Amino acid sequence: MHELSIALSLVEAACEAAAPLGNVRVEALHVRLGALSGVVKEALAFSFDVAAKGTSIDGARLDIEDVPVTAYCPRCETERGLDAASFALRCPVCGTQLPQLIHGREMELTALEVCDEEAADRRGPSERPQEE
Amino acid sequence: MKRPRIVEVRQNVLRKNDEIARALRQRFEEAGVCVVSLVSSPGAGKTTILEKTASALAGRHRVGVLVGDLATDRDARRLEGSGARVQQITTGTVCHLDAEMVRTALEGWDLDALDFLFLENVGNLVCPSSYDLGEATRVVLVSVTEGEDKPLKYPTIFNTADIAMITKIDLADAVGFRRDDLAAAFEAVRPGIAVLETSARTGVGMDRWLSTLERLRASSRPIAKPEAADQSL
Numbered sequence: 001m002h003e004l005s006i007a008l009s010l011v012e013a014a015c016e017a018a019a020p021l022g023n024v025r026v027e028a029l030h031v032r033l034g035a036l037s038g039v040v041k042e043a044l045a046f047s048f049d050v051a052a053k054g055t056s057i058d059g060a061r062l063d064i065e066d067v068p069v070t071a072y073c074p075r076c077e078t079e080r081g082l083d084a085a086s087f088a089l090r091c092p093v094c095g096t097q098l099p100q101l102i103h104g105r106e107m108e109l110t111a112l113e114v115c116d117e118e119a120a121d122r123r124g125p126s127e128r129p130q131e132e
Numbered sequence: 133m134k135r136p137r138i139v140e141v142r143q144n145v146l147r148k149n150d151e152i153a154r155a156l157r158q159r160f161e162e163a164g165v166c167v168v169s170l171v172s173s174p175g176a177g178k179t180t181i182l183e184k185t186a187s188a189l190a191g192r193h194r195v196g197v198l199v200g201d202l203a204t205d206r207d208a209r210r211l212e213g214s215g216a217r218v219q220q221i222t223t224g225t226v227c228h229l230d231a232e233m234v235r236t237a238l239e240g241w242d243l244d245a246l247d248f249l250f251l252e253n254v255g256n257l258v259c260p261s262s263y264d265l266g267e268a269t270r271v272v273l274v275s276v277t278e279g280e281d282k283p284l285k286y287p288t289i290f291n292t293a294d295i296a297m298i299t300k301i302d303l304a305d306a307v308g309f310r311r312d313d314l315a316a317a318f319e320a321v322r323p324g325i326a327v328l329e330t331s332a333r334t335g336v337g338m339d340r341w342l343s344t345l346e347r348l349r350a351s352s353r354p355i356a357k358p359e360a361a362d363q364s365l
Contacts, residue, residue, distance in 0.1 A: 002227055002259035010145045017141045027136045031145070038261040038288040087287035088320040097323035101291075107145045107262070113136045 006039055006107070007047035013109050014057050021114060028061040028113035034106035035069050035084040061113075069104030149263055152231035156238075156266030163243035165196075166349040167251065169265055171289060172273035173282075174255030177299040179207045180332040181273065181341075182250055186214035188342055193247035193349070198237050200229040200254045207252065216250075217241075228259035231266055247349060257282070261289040268352055275300040280313035287321040295326045295344070302331040 010031065018026050029048075033041055041064050048062045069082040073091040079102055080091050089098045144150055160167045170178045179199070186195045195216040199207045200223055208220035219237050221229060234251060243249075251267055253260045272293035274282050277300060283290040290296065296318050304311070318325050328344065330337035 002262065005226065005228075005230075005259075006145060006262065009148065013141070013143060013145060013147065017139070017143075021139060030138075036288050036291060038258060086320070087284070087291075089291075089323050090320070097319070099323045109141050109143055109145055111141055112139045114139055115134060115136045 003039060003043035004047040004051065007044055007051035010044075010048065010109060011051045011055055011057060014060070014112060015055055017109070017112055018056060018114065021112075023117040024114040025117050026057040026060045026112050026114050028063050029057070029109060030063050030065070030111040030113065032065045032067050032106045032108045032110055034067040034104040036087065036101065036104040037067075037107045039107060041066070063113075065110075067103050067106045070102045071098035071104075072100055072102055073098055146262060146264075149231045152235055153264035153266040156231060156235060157268070159243060160249070160266060160268065161352065163246070164352060165243050165246045165249050166269075166345070166352040167249045167267045168269045168271060168345070168348065169251040169253060169267040170271050170273060171253045171257070171260045171293070172255060172275075172299075173257050173278065176255070176273045176275045176278065177332060178252050178255070178273055179210055181297070181299060181330065182252060183211055183214050184332045184335075184338060185250070185341070185345070186211065186216040188338065189248060189345070190215035194245055196241065196246045196249045197252065198229075198234060198249070199252040200233070202227070202254060217246075223254060227254055227256050228263055229253050229265055230263045234265050248345065257286040257289045261292050269294045269348055271295045271297055273297045273299050274314070276304045276309040277307050280310050281317055283314070283317040283321045290318065290321045290325070293322065293325065295328065296322070297341070298327065298329045300331060300333075301329045301336055302334045 014026065014029050018024060033039055045062055052058050052060060068084060070079050071082060071089060073080050073096055075094050075096045076091060091098055172178050182197060186197060189195050197211050197216045197218045198221055199211060200221040201207055202223055202225065205220040208218045211218045221233050221237050251265050270293045272290055276298060318327060328337055328341050330341055
């Protein structure tokens with residue numbers, strides 16, 4: 001269970017990426033998570049809320065995109081998707097062993113979804129998002 | 133209402149760790165020290181193999197060991213008898229080593245004075261797979277008592293390893309170890325991985341392991357002719 005460590009790194013990365021954007025509220029983080037990343041999505045989502053507490057991205061949503069395992073088959077000369085349940089690194093069509101993964105190890109912060117705070121403040125109180 | 137805008141970031145979540153690991157790897161390469169990390173479940177025999185390995189290398193080579201555990205310095209004390217320079221990393225509640233822990237533990241070390249550096253990770257087949265420690269070679273250990281399907285259950289750690297070592301091979305018959313099943317499991321998750329069988333107790337397979345280490349060391353020495361560098365492992 002190292003998802004809390006991963007979540008802390010993710011929050012740190014997001015805070016650093018948000019800092020130069022000025023007065024913004026981070027609404028969401030877009031994350032790509034490979035099936036072979038060694039990270040459990042649910043555990044990361046759970047840890048994320050805890051890790052973000054009290055930081056500049058407190059309350060942000062975590063949007064996780066699952067990245068399936070793919071590898072290049074030299075015999076078929078094409079990229080093949082692999083069965084996530086078995087992780088056997090063989091071409092599902094011709095059976096060739098596939099030592100080179102193309103996707104599946106990703107653990108990437110791809111983007112932030114942000115709102116400019118000034119714009120939010122100009123709205124009437126009823127339009128403002130509920131603060132805790 | 134103003135819609136949120138998307139700001140592209142595109143960076144590895146563990147970028148900080150990767151940067152520290154990259155800097156460590158460069159230092160290791162410049163110093164010509166062969167750095168090997170060991171990962172396994174708890175009790176597979178990492179410390180015992182390291183004790184025997186460090187003792188066997190002592191005299192011919194200068195050996196350092198960083199050993200990670202959640203608590204106690206018992207492993208470091210066990211390893212001190214081998215003649216290696218040993219530093220315990222106590223991780224507290226953290227279930228893996230990361231590059232910063234390695235960097236901090238090496239403060240004050242003269243890497244030029246080392247031929248081998250072993251990094252013994254916390255016993256865990258899940259979390260260490262995500263963290264690059266700057267090692268040149270990652271060895272994953274499985275003991276014959278653990279079950280032949282272990283690589284299929286923990287594909288990530290096996291997929292990131294360079295060498296698989298089957299330990300406690302002297303117990304193979306007693307526990308009905310099925311060698312072919314484990315070999316097939318290795319091949320499924322890490323095609324072509326080098327497999328070694330060892331018994332630290334009887335010494336079986338230690339020669340092959342030690343000659344593998346010598347070969348790794350030969351390829352990690354600062355080499356005058358870059359084209360002579362061995363890229364095979």
